[in-house]
Amino acid sequence: MSRDKRLVVVTPKFFDDATISFLEDHGCSVVLAKLPDGKADAAATEEELVSVLADADAWIVGHANVTLSLLQALPRLKVIARRGVGYERVDVDAAQKTGKVVTIAAGGNEESVADRTLGLMLATAHRFRESQQQLIDGPGSILIGHDLYGKTVGLVGLGRIAQHVVRRLRAFETTILVSTPRPTCTYGKAMNIEYVDLDVLLQRSDFVSLHAPLTPATNHLIDATGLARMKNSAFLINTARGGLVDDRALLASLKEGRIAGAGLDVFESESELGLAWVTNELVRLPNVIATPHSGASTHEGLQRTNLVAANCVVAVLGGEQPPAGCLVASSAYSVS
Known part of the structure; x- marks a missing residue:
């Protein structure tokens, strides 16, 4: 050369x-x-x-x-x-x-990850995985899911990807809540979003979608306490970084029916190899739709x-x- x-x-x-x-x-x-x-x-x-x-x-x-x-x-x-x-x-x-x-x-990659985020919302709410398994296993009862249309969606973070998610959610006539350390009033009014603190967002949202960077301050931003604040009919979506969620606490919440389901593209085990067993259990739950950190791919x-x-x-x-x-x-x- x-x-x-x-x-x-x-x-x-x-x-x-x-x-x-x-x-x-x-x-x-x-x-x-x-x-x-x-x-x-x-x-x-x-x-x-x-x-x-x-x-x-x-x-x-x-x-x-x-x-x-x-x-x-x-x-x-x-x-x-x-x-x-x-x-x-x-x-x-x-x-x-x-x-x-x-x-x-x-x-x-914002457009691709925003698409994946909406896809996970729809797939978890409409119970795609469980419904397909019904067909594989043989005739069974029709599973009743939930609409995304008209629901309250909470976005944790409002960076480039989250802003693309906001634009997509408007087509579903959702109420959009945002928790961010840097709220922008002009953007909030233009996009008809409501800024709230994290606790309020967790309590009110039907879907909680994470779009924050992983820093020491945001590690385990969603822990057992945060999950307990969510509705038992709510879904957690994470296309950001695995460490934002305490995956062990999420596993327990899902197993015990404290939240309805999760759509996950990222996992703690990506950086904490000792938590691979948690990921293995999460992805096998019927109310989890999982992809291997491929939202941008x-x-x-x-x-x-x-x-x-x-x-x-x-x-x-x-x-x-x-x-x-x-x-x-x-x-x-x-x-x-």
């Missing part, structure tokens, strides 16, 4: 040809990393990552853990571009210390996030500011 081109190493799977062409047209060489045993980058060891990234100028990353020791072993690396919007697996302080730029793919969503990440790489390697909303860490730019 000619070193007059910048080397971009891509470790997540499903990277499309159009985005590769975009990078090549902007003076980059692209390598789609092949990790041992077909691993996803989240499962790669630091040694394996160093091996594939040793000559990289830029790294487009999926869910790998980005640590200080890893970054120190990659002096050539200039930019870590997350294909996604969460960056809790990236040591931002380490990136600052080692002079790296960290970006996210803001604006790439549509053909269209991945193409969008690939291209946003690529735009971040091209901008940083060219000495320019990354696209709006994408910059997470840098000593060279101001982070908004």
Whole structure:
């Protein structure tokens, strides 16, 4: 490979040809990393990552853990571009210390995750899983579900994805409650939403949908106490981050019928491997619809996030500011 081109190493799977062409047209060489045993980058060891990234100028990353020791072993690396919007697996302080730029793919996956959120609401309320099982097992009684239409939906958080959810919910003539640390009156009036505190939201909502980032302050935001505040006819939807919910408490609530069901795309066991048994039990419950953190994984969503990440790489390697909303860490730019 000619070193007059910048080397971009891509470790997540499903990277499309159009985005590769975009990078090549902007003076980059692209390598789609092949990790041992077909691993996803989240499962790669630091040694394996160093091996594939040793000559990289830029790294487009999926869910790998980005640590200080890893970054120190990659002096050539200039930019870590997350294909996604969460960056809790990236040591931002380490990136600052080692002079790296960290970006996210803001604006790439909101539509896909918003679709998944509504899909989980409908699937849990209409009891899709249980109804299909009735057909598999043989003739049985028709199961009676619930409408989303006309219900009260509580959104915890009001970021980009939640705002797309709000627009979709308006078609169902729902009452929308929002709990957020930064309510915006103008947006609230325009979208006909009501800002309330979390306790009120849990008590009033027929559907509770989580859209908050995972931080020390939001870990177990929904715990046994919060679940006890929900209606026993309510559904919990989580397409954000697993740690927002105490999954052990959720399992107990579902088993004991204290809430009606859950639609889950994320689980605590993604970061706490010792809780895999909880996930295994949750996904086997008849009133749970579960998907494997794949809400953003549509053909269209991945193409969008690939291209946003690529735009971040091209901008940083060219000495320019990354696209709006994408910059997470840098000593060279101001982070908004």
